[in-house]
Amino acid sequence: RKEVEQDPGPFNVPEGATVAFNCTYSNSASQSFFWYRQDCRKEPKLLMSVYSSGNEDGRFTAQLNRASQYISLLIRDSKLSDSATYLCVVNAGYIPTFGRGTSLIVHP
Amino acid sequence: ETGVTQSPTHLIKTRGQQVTLRCSSQSGHNTVSWYQQALGQGPQFIFQYYREEENGRGNFPPRFSGLQFPNYSSELNVNALELDDSALYLCASSLEGASEQYFGPGTRLTVT
Numbered sequence A: 001r002k003e004v005e006q007d008p009g010p011f012n013v014p015e016g017a018t019v020a021f022n023c024t025y026s027n028s029a030s031q032s033f034f035w036y037r038q039d040c041r042k043e044p045k046l047l048m049s050v051y052s053s054g055n056e057d058g059r060f061t062a063q064l065n066r067a068s069q070y071i072s073l074l075i076r077d078s079k080l081s082d083s084a085t086y087l088c089v090v091n092a093g094y095i096p097t098f099g100r101g102t103s104l105i106v107h108p
Numbered sequence B: 001e002t003g004v005t006q007s008p009t010h011l012i013k014t015r016g017q018q019v020t021l022r023c024s025s026q027s028g029h030n031t032v033s034w035y036q037q038a039l040g041q042g043p044q045f046i047f048q049y050y051r052e053e054e055n056g057r058g059n060f061p062p063r064f065s066g067l068q069f070p071n072y073s074s075e076l077n078v079n080a081l082e083l084d085d086s087a088l089y090l091c092a093s094s095l096e097g098a099s100e101q102y103f104g105p106g107t108r109l110t111v112t
Helices: none
Strands: A004-006 A011-014 A019-025 A032-038 A044-050 A055-057 A060-065 A070-075 A084-092 A095-098 A102-107 B005-007 B010-013 B019-024 B031-037 B044-050 B053-057 B064-068 B074-078 B087-094 B107-111
Touching: A004 A084, A011 A019, A019 A084, A019 A102, A032 A060, A032 A070, A044 A055, A044 A060, A070 A084, A095 B044, B005 B087, B010 B019, B019 B087, B019 B107, B031 B074, B044 B064, B074 B087
Parallel strands: A011 A102, B010 B107
Antiparallel strands: A004 A019, A019 A070, A032 A044, A032 A084, A055 A060, A060 A070, A084 A095, A084 A102, B005 B019, B019 B074, B031 B044, B031 B087, B044 B053, B064 B074, B087 B107
16 A cells, blocks of 8 residues: 555546545654645645644645545635646655645636 | 755756756755656655755665755755656755745756
């Protein structure tokens, strides 16, 4: 089993839709969690940290489920500009592990 | 813009050669991490430097080595290049260890 797993997609959704991605991790000692966004042939950009209590930033909501060892990202009211690859990151100690990313395509 | 810069942008090398990639961290950040990203994959952690010391290492052979300088900029050196080393090399800076990271634009290395 991979340390961090994501469904590669692509998730193909119309503008205005709500879409959710999950990311599972195997190391129960993992301490911090993040979501990054990566556009084609660009560097990853930090989208949001994921806290135990969950957190929301505008149309984006991230949640952590330690018992089931997964994190989630919910995007509401999808925009064309949300089309990108979404990478989850799980940190155990000083070792960050990225998932392979989930591709999102938002169409008109 | 994150303030993290990398050079060069692109590089073509021949198998067996050596390469040095450079990264300047965001102002105030004392930690630099290096990643290798193959096409269609997530970034793979190579190693991390904190205050000039290697602070963690991923599953990469010793021919991948690095340095961090007193101004917190960093170098990644790869010896005896192999075809599979062709990838996007990313550096990311952060404050302390496992906190939010800010990536540079990457160096695209092609080994022929």
